[in-house]
Amino acid sequence: MTTGPATRQIYWDIDLHWLIYIFMLLPLVLLGYGMWRRYRMWRQGGPDQRFGDWWERTKTVIWESGLQRRVLRDLFPGVTHAFIFWGMLALLGGTIVVGVQADAGLRIYHGWFYLAVSLILDVFGALSLLAVVVAAFRRYILRPARLDNRPDDAYFLAILFVTLLSGFVLEGLRIAARPDPWGAYNPVGVAFSLPFSGRPEATLELWYAVLWWAHMAMAFTFMAYLPFSKALHIFVAPVNQFFRRLGPAGALSKLNFEDETIETFGVSEVTQFSWKQLMDSDACTRCGRCQDNCPAHLSGKALSPKSLVQGVKAQMEWTFTHRGVASQDDTGPKLIGDRVPEEALWACTTCRACEESCPVFVEHVEKTVGMRRHLVMMESQFPPELQLTFKNLETNFNPWALGWAGRADWRKELAGAAEPFEVPLLSEHPNPEYLLWVGCSGSFDARNRKVTLALAKLLHRAGVDFAILGTEEKCCGDSARRLGNEYLYQTLAQENVEVLKGYGVQRIVTACPHCLNTLKNEYPQFGGEFEVVHHSQLLESLVATGRLKVAPITPKVTYHDSCFLGRYNRVYEEPRRLVLAASGARPVEMPRHGASAFCCGGGGGRVWMEESQGQRINVMRAKEAMGTGTSRVVTACPFCLTMLEDGVKLSGAATPAKVCDVAELLQEAVQ
C-alpha cells in the first residue's frame, strides 16, 4: 500500500491523452458557431435597455441559477433538476481541476483537496445520474400534462445518462485494475468496480482505454449539440436571468407616437420584439410551469404561455433562416395566427402568474400585449365588445357608457350617512395630505361605490385630510393599455398626469390596484412621479398607529390576492394584517395564495370581454375560496370584487360566501 499523499494517477492507462485538446477543437468551433447563430437571431429584435445594476443582476443569477431558487419552488421536478445541474457543475469543475493538474503543470490534485474533490464528484455525480433516471421516469412514465415530448428531450437525457454512467464505469474499471487505497472517498466508484474485480488487468486496461475515448467522444458530442438543442438553456438561462427586467414587474413599455416617421405599432413580426424578448424564447426549456399556473390555460382557453413562447421561438428561427427571401411576407407562417392563435392573445388576463413561476424569467405579458397592440392599432381587430369599451373611454373616460359628469356623484350617498361629512374636490381644497384616486369602478360601479364610501368614512374617521379630483379624474387607462390600445392609454395618461401635476399632487391613495400600478409604475413614463399607496397600506398604518381603533368582530375569512396588488406590486402583507385586525385571525389561506395566487379572471381588460371558452375563471376561484370553509371572501381590488361576487353566484353554492373589500371588512370592525 502506498503511503504518499492521497492522489491518483491522472489519465491512467491513456496514451496520447493530449489529443483530446485537438479533438476538442471541432466541438468547440461548433459550440461557438451555434451560440453566435443564436445571438444573431436575437439581434433581429430591436433595442431594449437592460444594462446597469450589475450587482443586482449578478445576484439574480446566483440565486436563480446557482441556488435554483425558482426551480426548487416546484419540489419534485425542482429537486431533480437541481441535482442534475449541481452534479454536472461539480463534474465540470472536477474535469477542469484534472486538466489543470495534468496539462497546466499545477500540482493541486493531491492530499485533502484530492480526497474532498473525489468525494464530492462521486456523490454529486451519483445524485446527478439518479436524477436523470428520475427525470426520464417523470417525463416518460408519469407524463405530466405540462410536458410535451420531442425527440430532443430524449437525446438530452440519453447523452447525460450515458456520459455520467460511462464516467462511473471508467472509475470502476480503474479501481478494479489498481485497487485504490482511498476507495472510501470514491464509494460509488468502488461499487462500480465490483463487477470487474478479478478480471485480468490487461483486459481491464483495454476496456478502460476504449471506454475513455468513448466517454470523451460523448462529452464532445454534447458540446457540439448543445446550441442546437434544449441544452442551449444551460448558457441562455443564466444570461436571460441576468438581463431580466428590474424595477416594477409589470410596467409595460411605452410606444412613441410623437415621431411621425414611426408608422407601425405593436408586434406582428418577430423583428418588432426587442432582443431580450427574443432571447427569452431561447431560455425557455418547455418546463410548463407557466402553463400550470395560467388561469386561461387551466380554465380551458386557447392560451398556453409555454406555447406562446415556443411560437415566438419558431417564428424567430423561421425569420432568421428566411432573411432576405423576398416573398417572406406573403407565403411564410405568420407570428399572429400561425404561431400564436389570435384567441390565445385575447384570453390572457395579464395576471403574471406565468412570469412569476418561470425559472428563467421569461416575460410573457409584454409579448402578449405587443401582439395585441398590433391587432388593435394596426388591424383594428379585436373582440367586438371591446369597441364599445374603447369608445366609452374616449368620450366619457370610463369603460361604461356613463356620462363623465357623474364621476363624483357617489358623494351624494355620503349625505345619508349616520355622520354626514363632505369629501372636498381638489379644486376646492388644494394640497391635502392625500389625493383619493377613486377610479372608474369606485366612481361608477354600484357595488364598488360602497367600497369608496367605506374607505371615505374610514379616512374621515381617522382624521386623514383628503380630497378627490371629481370630474377632473379620468380612467387611468390600465385596461386600454393592456388591451393593446396604447394610443388611447396615452391620451388618458397624459391628461391625468397634466391635471395631477397642475395641482402639485404628491401623495395618492387608491382602492384599485390597477390604478395603483398605472399611477405608480407607468405614469413616470409620462413625467408623473407620485407617491402612490394602496388603501390597504394606508389603512394598515392607520390601524397600526392607533388612528383607527378596531375591535375584531367577524368570523374567519379568506383573502384573495389581487394580481396587480400582489405579483405586480408585492403588497401581500398589509391586507392580511387588516384581516387580522378586523377578524381577530389571519385569513384562512387558499391553496394558491400570495405570489402564486390564482387570478379572478378580470385583469388585462378581460373584465370587458365575453368569456365563452372553457370554464369561467371567476367561478373556479370562487369555489377555491369557498373551499377554505370560510363564509367570507375578502378582496382588495374592484375587479376581483365584481368577478368573485359573480363567481360565487354562478357557482351555485348552497351557502354562498359573502364577498367584500378589505375596507368594508375593516369598517364593520371599527369602533
Added chain:
Amino acid sequence: MLNIAVCVKQVPDTEARLSVAADKTRIEEQGISFILNPYDEHAVEEAIRLKEKQGGTVTVFCLGPARAEEAIRTALAMGADKAVHLADAAFGGGDEGTAAAALEKAIAGKSFDLVLAGRLAIDDASGQVGARLAEKLGWPHVTAVTRLAVEGREAVANREIDGGSQVVAVTLPAVITAQRGLNQPRYPKIPDIMKARRKEVAKVTPADLGLSGGEVGGAGAKGKVAGLAPAPGRSAGKVIAGEPADAARKVVGLLRDEAKVI
C-alpha cells in the same frame, strides 16, 4: 368608381348630462362631450365600404361650429378622403331648411354619385335634413336604410318598416339615409388617425357657396326655437322585495291601483 358625399353632424354624447342654457333656446355646452352623430357613423362606414369595393372618393360635409372639426377628423380617420366644413358663424342658429340649403350648395355640381346621411341627428332629432337635401338636389332618396347595394347606376336599399321590410331601387345620383343596423362602424386604426390629421378640411363661408348672409343660419331660418325644456326627472324606482310569487302579485296590484295601467 363612386364619388360619395357624406353629411355628418357633431352632437352631444348620448350620455352627456344636458342642461338648458340661460336663453332657454340652446343647451349648455360647457362640460359635455361631443361625438359624431351615431347614424352618421353608419353613413360614413357605408361610404367607405363602397369606396373600398368599387373605388372612388368619399368627401365629408359638416355644418357646425369649430368644435365640429373633431367629428370630421373621426370620419377622416375611418377612411374618408377629404372634408368640407361649413363653419362660418353665419351658418349658426339655423334650422333644417337652412342646413339643407347650405349643404345643397356645397354638394351640387361636384359630380357626386351618391349622398349618404344619417336617418336622424340624435340631438335635434327632426330627421329632415337628408330628405330636404334630396329635394333641393332634385335627386331620389331613400330614408332609414338597413341594407344598401350599389351596382352600376342603380342603388337597391332595404328599409325596415313595421312588421317587415321594403326594398327600394333608385337610380344614381341619390340620397340615402342610414338606419342603425346598416353596418358595424369600424374602429379607426392608428396610422389612419395619424393620416387623418394631415387630410384636407376645406372651410367654406356662405359667400363661397354663393349664399347671402340672409339665406343662412338664424337669418335664413323659417322657424325659431322658442324654448327648450328638460324632460321631467324620473322619480326613483320602487323595489318590491319578497318571494317571487308574492312580489309578482304586489307588482300587479300596484300597476292596477297606483299606476292604473292595467
